[in-house]
Amino acid sequence: MPSKATLVELPDLHLMVSRADEFPNGIRPAWERLESKLASLKGRKFYGLTFTEGSQLVYYAGLEPVSAEEVAALDFPTLMIKGGTYARTKLFDWPRHADKIGEIFGELMRDFPKDPTGPTIEYYRSQSELHLLIPVVKPES
Template sequence: MRYLIDTDVKLIGLKSPDGPVSAGKTFDNLERKLLSLKGRKFYGLSKLEGDNLTYFACVKVQEEDASKLGLQEIVLPKGEYEREVIVDWEEHIDQISEQFEKMESKNIVDPQRFFVEYYRSRKELILMVPIK
């Protein structure tokens, strides 16, 4: 399913030292830096840079983040994305890379933008692949 992000989304986050392999630990570290998790919108962003898959654990910027909490500022660029949903994602983490590969194979991917994991809730994960 196609999805349009019509404005850039301002995020702050941490770079995962080992790419997606250490994403869980990186999200734990991110959560510890936040004043509150209530109402937060979490994102996982990945992009191939050379031979390495770079991964960021991120949260959407809120007003109280004025100091940025010592986190890196990242912009999720607007544009068109192919979108799929994984329900009960915590039980299906192994399906994330497989689903991204399927979506990538069906589309012309924009390599300048991130692949996106949007953690809509504890139950629902939205995967988005940037398309041209």
Template sequence: MFVHHLDQDITVFYRDVPSFPAGIKEAFDELYEKFEGRNYYGLSHMDVDGRVIYKAAAEGTLQEAAQYGYGTTSIPKGDWLTEKVTDWMSKTDSIKDVFGQLMNDPRFDPAYECVEWYVSDDEMWCMVRCSA
């Protein structure tokens, strides 16, 4: 685990995945087809009933989001506890455990969404925000 510092907010547009975990691949496939060469993210948090609320997201502009009917949000600048996962496509069942370890760290700030940053086809970063 390491701390990754984001120097600036990252604006993203997203598609909700209402049937998590089903539908994640389809949501990202839609983004990949429309927006090649972007940074892609998974954003998630737990609702009051303990269900995972998940968004498939791509880096982009507010104008693109409005043009294509996507929601928008940002990944805030600052320090993020981070764990690299290599060969992540073969480890999707264990990603929840990686986030569990990150969220057990006393520096974890639960006010922010958890972030999956798909750095490449082989590498994903699991990230949770550090408290100030």
């Protein structure tokens, strides 16, 4: 199941995204819209992003594009996610434990000061390994 949380540095992420019409019921259709435009899913980097807008959660299925040409050809909106320090937990065999994702994000937010301007991030490392990340507020120096 989940690994112990660690702090990691992420680079800026430039992603093509498909916004879910609602949360959580619109998550699967958002992924289907994004994946249906791809010739293959192999070797691609996929991300799930959840933002808080007012009192609602907004979800985006995201994909790291291979080129500017792909962005133009697929015609999805793009988002830039600011890099920096993130708290990360790895969830193994995630398809069987997807129901634990919300609980794990809750634990991360309990244990680390989340930057409210950034999203929670699901990075689909493989068919069996999911990285759950939250942006961490840097302490004042």
